[in-house]
Amino acid sequence: MQIGFEMQGRTLVARLKGELDHHSAATVREQLEDIIKRQNVKNLIFDFTELGFMDSSGIGVIIGRYKLIHGMGGEVAVSGANAHIDRILALSGIKKLMNVYKNTNLALKAI
Amino acid sequence: MNNRMKLEFLSKSSNESFARATVAAFVSQLDPTLSDLSDIRTAVSEAVTNAIIHGYGDETGTVVITCEMDAQNQVTIVVEDHGAGIADLALARTPLYTSRPEMERSGMGFTVMETFMDSVDVWSEEGQGTRVTMTKTIAPPEEASISTPDQAAQ
Ligand SMILES: Nc1ncnc2c1ncn2[C@@H]1O[C@H](COP(=O)(O)OP(=O)(O)O)[C@@H](O)[C@H]1O
Ligand SMILES: [Mg+2]
Numbered sequence: 287m288q289i290g291f292e293m294q295g296r297t298l299v300a301r302l303k304g305e306l307d308h309h310s311a312a313t314v315r316e317q318l319e320d321i322i323k324r325q326n327v328k329n330l331i332f333d334f335t336e337l338g339f340m341d342s343s344g345i346g347v348i349i350g351r352y353k354l355i356h357g358m359g360g361e362v363a364v365s366g367a368n369a370h371i372d373r374i375l376a377l378s379g380i381k382k383l384m385n386v387y388k389n390t391n392l393a394l395k396a397i
Numbered sequence: 398m399n400n401r402m403k404l405e406f407l408s409k410s411s412n413e414s415f416a417r418a419t420v421a422a423f424v425s426q427l428d429p430t431l432s433d434l435s436d437i438r439t440a441v442s443e444a445v446t447n448a449i450i451h452g453y454g455d456e457t458g459t460v461v462i463t464c465e466m467d468a469q470n471q472v473t474i475v476v477e478d479h480g481a482g483i484a485d486l487a488l489a490r491t492p493l494y495t496s497r498p499e500m501e502r503s504g505m506g507f508t509v510m511e512t513f514m515d516s517v518d519v520w521s522e523e524g525q526g527t528r529v530t531m532t533k534t535i536a537p538p539e540e541a542s543i544s545t546p547d548q549a550a551q
Contacts, residue, residue, distance in 0.1 A: 308446045309410035315501070339417075339435075341442040342509050346501035370435040377512055378505050 289317055296328035297397055299390055305339035311347050318351055328360040329397050333390045335366030344371075345378040352383060361385075365393040398427060398470070404462040408453040408478070410446075416462060417441040423464050424472055428538040436513035437472070437533060443506040444476035444529045451496065452480025452527055470535045479526035486519055 287310035290301040300318060304310065321327070330351055334340070352362045365387040367375060375381050387393040402423050406412045417438045424437055441462070448460045461477045483489045489496075490511075495504035510517045514531040521527040 305414055307413050307442055308450060309413050311501070312410075339438065339442075341439050341446065342503045342505040343446065345503035345505055349503065350501045370432070370439070373512075374439070374505075374509065377508065378503060 287313055289314060291317075291321055293325060293327075294394055296326055297331060297394060298322070298325065298327045298329070299331045299333055299394075301333040301336065301390075303336040306337055306344040306347065307339070307341050308343040311343045314347055315350065318347075322351075322354065327355070328358070330355050330360065330362045331390055331393045331397070332362070332364045333366050334364060334368070334371055335389065337367070337371060340371045340374060342374065342378065345374065345380060348380060349383070361397050363387060363393045363397060365390045398466055399468055400426065401463065401465045404464075406460055408449040408456075408458045408460050408480075410449055412460070413442055413445055413449070416445045416460070420462060420464055420474060424466070424535070427466060427470055427472070427535040429535045433533065433535055437474070440510045440513045440517075440531055440533075441474060441476065443510050444474075444531070447506055447529075448476060448478035448480065448527065450500065450502075452478035452482075454481065456480070466535075470537060472533050472535060474531045475528060476531075477526065477528045482523040482525050482527055483519070483521040484523050486521060490519070 287304040292299045306314065332348060355362050363385045364375060366389050367386065375386060385396065404419055420441045421434050421438045445460060458478060458480055463475045465473045488494055490507045492508045493504040495502040510531060514533045516532045518530040
């Protein structure tokens with residue numbers, strides 16, 4: 287799992303590359319918590335354009351960060367998910383909790 | 398195609414990707430669609446993760462997967478652990494129920510398995526372990542459609 291971070295104003299874009307499962311979730315969680323603590327992050331976009339696989343462990347990671355960011359008055363969005371990951375997002379109710387965009391540019395415009 | 402394999406590994410989280418990739422590679426013999434293969438990969442990942450974190454927890458045990466395919470292209474995958482077992486199966490299978498919310502589990506594992514596979518059967522006994530049996534029938538690959546010169550001209 288590789289994660290690329292980029293700040294766009296106060297919006298953190300986290301680009302996940304690889305496979306998000308229970309094993310890799312620990313790394314993702316740690317790195318996100320760390321950067322959210324150090325930077326002045328208000329909103330968070332999970333960019334899944336290069337995420338090849340995700341199971342329900344990913345749902346836990348997204349909802350965990352949603353609680354934190356939402357609690358501080360920010361927004362969380364997901365972008366670039368493939369059809370399979372999109373199905374898991376729908377199934378778990380994530381799509382009722384936050385907006386899901388085709389790509390990060392659209393997400394950045396909307397936030 | 399009749400075929401069968403068995404995979405045995407330690408309950409380490411680094412084996413989660415190994416397990417789902419291996420089952421997917423085996424099932425690939427049936428020429429499944431990418432979507433069917435994703436479904437199987439995800440369901441296996443859920444069952445194996447459960448065996449590792451809920452079945453064995455802090456202990457290290459053995460997870461066994463058997464995968465069988467029959468002449469009708471039905472794939473049967475069994476994921477088994479000899480860990481803690483499940484006291485209340487109906488509760489465990491309830492969407493969003495998790496016994497480990499502090500681990501950021503979503504409680505969606507069984508729901509994902511049920512959605513992505515044709516059937517999911519769970520045997521479990523406290524102190525004995527858990528066996529999840531999942532099936533999915535892979536449709537034979539569609540024959541490439543060949544357009545006749547007539548159709549091509551239209
Ligand atoms: N192999 C297993 N051994 C023991 N308990 C299990 C096993 N698989 C599932 N469970 C129990 O069923 C619950 C629901 O599982 P699941 O739907 O995958 O959600 P999650 O893994 O997010 O908790 C788990 O929280 C756990 O209590
Ligand atoms: Mg689970």
